[in-house]
Amino acid sequence: MASADRIRWNEKFHKEKNAWKKHSPFLDEIASFLPKKGRAIDVAGGPGRNALWLAKKGFDVTLVDISDEALTIAKERAITLNLTMTYAEVDLEEGSFPEGPWDLVLCHHYLPIPILPDFRRTLSPHGLLVICHPTKKNIERNAHPSARYLVDEGVMRTKLKEYKVTVYKEAWFDGVHEVRLLAQLKGEDEQQ
Numbered sequence: 456m457a458s459a460d461r462i463r464w465n466e467k468f469h470k471e472k473n474a475w476k477k478h479s480p481f482l483d484e485i486a487s488f489l490p491k492k493g494r495a496i497d498v499a500g501g502p503g504r505n506a507l508w509l510a511k512k513g514f515d516v517t518l519v520d521i522s523d524e525a526l527t528i529a530k531e532r533a534i535t536l537n538l539t540m541t542y543a544e545v546d547l548e549e550g551s552f553p554e555g556p557w558d559l560v561l562c563h564h565y566l567p568i569p570i571l572p573d574f575r576r577t578l579s580p581h582g583l584l585v586i587c588h589p590t591k592k593n594i595e596r597n598a599h600p601s602a603r604y605l606v607d608e609g610v611m612r613t614k615l616k617e618y619k620v621t622v623y624k625e626a627w628f629d630g631v632h633e634v635r636l637l638a639q640l641k642g643e644d645e646q647q
Contacts, residue, residue: 460521460546467522471502478508479563481587481635485622486512488637489583493558496577499547499565503529503540509561510538517541517553552577561585566604571614575640584618584638586611590625593632606634617641 482505495514497506502525506518510533518529518540526542533540543553547570555577567574567586574584589597591605608625611634618638625634 476504478505479587482508485637488621490558495559495561496553496557498560498562501525503532505561505563506540507532507536507538510540514559517543519543519545519553521546555579558582563587568614575617578640587633587635589631589633611636
């Protein structure tokens with residue numbers, strides 16, 4: 456499966472190589488909550504549109520993706536923008552999640568539920584988790600992604616009991632129904 460996924464994503468990113476997408480507008484919305492620097496990981500970040508934004512903001516960024524094509528594109532864009540990042544080609548369903556500690560874990564349009572324990576395990580004590588992902592309501596207007604890759608509405612709240620959620624929204628954003636959240640691990644005194 457990993458090989459097929461890598462091939463599929465490589466083909467997709469190769470076709471879109473010259474299409475620079477802007478970073479997620481949710482990052483602008485939560486920018487005041489983010490630290491001014493630190494170690495950040497962009498999980499399944501493709502050609503790095505969000506990772507590049509984080510690097511511009513001063514983060515030490517690691518971009519992780521299954522697609523070597525996406526990572527090559529991200530490297531080229533980082534060079535063009537005079538930015539430095541670290542790159543890791545990892546199949547997150549089969550490989551090891553990169554070791555932290557991470558001050559910021561960003562998961563944008565990648566189904567995070569199976570790797571939520573990795574986020575919790577690798578976040579620094581005051582680290583932040585940022586997730587943007589389409590919900591099943593998205594199918595009402597969009598054929599892609601299919602239901603298999605979507606989360607049920609409200610499910611992310613139930614999966615984040617160890618976190619203090621600062622921002623949580625589920626709504627239509629630019630034609631996509633998604634959950635957007637910013638959370639921080641609860642301290643030991645808040646775990647009750």
